[in-house]
Amino acid sequence: KQEVTQIPAALSVPEGENLVLNCSFTDSAIYNLQWFRQDPGKGLTSLLLIQSSQREQTSGRLNASLDKSSGRSTLYIAASQPGDSATYLCAVGEYNNNDMRFGAGTRLTVKP
Amino acid sequence: DAGVIQSPRHEVTEMGQEVTLRCKPISGHDYLFWYRQTMMRGLELLIYFNNNVPIDDSGMPEDRFSAKMPNASFSTLKIQPSEPRDSAVYFCASSFGGMPNYGYTFGSGTRLTVV
Numbered sequence: 001k002q003e004v005t006q007i008p009a010a011l012s013v014p015e016g017e018n019l020v021l022n023c024s025f026t027d028s029a030i031y032n033l034q035w036f037r038q039d040p041g042k043g044l045t046s047l048l049l050i051q052s053s054q055r056e057q058t059s060g061r062l063n064a065s066l067d068k069s070s071g072r073s074t075l076y077i078a079a080s081q082p083g084d085s086a087t088y089l090c091a092v093g094e095y096n097n098n099d100m101r102f103g104a105g106t107r108l109t110v111k112p
Numbered sequence: 113d114a115g116v117i118q119s120p121r122h123e124v125t126e127m128g129q130e131v132t133l134r135c136k137p138i139s140g141h142d143y144l145f146w147y148r149q150t151m152m153r154g155l156e157l158l159i160y161f162n163n164n165v166p167i168d169d170s171g172m173p174e175d176r177f178s179a180k181m182p183n184a185s186f187s188t189l190k191i192q193p194s195e196p197r198d199s200a201v202y203f204c205a206s207s208f209g210g211m212p213n214y215g216y217t218f219g220s221g222t223r224l225t226v227v
Contacts, residue, residue: 043220
């Protein structure tokens with residue numbers, strides 16, 4: 001069974017810092033990987049979706065990479081801002097399975 | 113498109129009462145998923161539908177939980193009778209052509225509190 005792990009569980013950084021969030025998965029036979037943002041008391045907002053054939057996706061200050069062979073993905077946030085404070089979740093999609101496996105998330109706090 | 117719409121946003125009910133959560137997926141999406149989120153267990157898939165047909169309900173915790181999708185634009189998740197341990201945020205998500213191609217779009221969730 002696919003297991004998705006996100007480390008660290010929480011991260012606090014000063015404004016302006018570049019940071020990396022990590023996601024690892026145990027079964028490399030994935031179809032794609034999706035990064036979400038969740039604000040307190042809110043739903044999940046999709047940030048980036050990487051297909052298995054891709055190595056990375058970029059959107060503004062966000063860059064997500066995927067290394068299937070090592071079972072890892074990273075979400076890079078450049079020049080962090082207090083508005084980036086939220087919980088970031090990664091989710092893995094598998095072949096022959098319409099379910100997505102979610103990590104527990106990393107709670108990010110960007111201090112002004 | 114207004115996105116995935118869930119109602120109510122908040123629900124507080126007494127133990128033993130019936131609770132019905134509602135979801136309207138994005139028009140044209142043929143997959144609909146119900147998730148539950150708690151601090152202890154994170155996001156858990158309860159059930160999902162394809163073209164209004166339940167495909168996998170192995171995540172439904174007990175017979176007290178049931179879900180229906182009478183048409184392509186509406187789904188319900190019912191808990192009867194409700195218990196305090198059902199307190200959680202329930203999310204609905206939809207996708208087109210199955211998750212693998214396009215990922216999920218989530219609703220804002222229903223926060224359920226059973227007292």
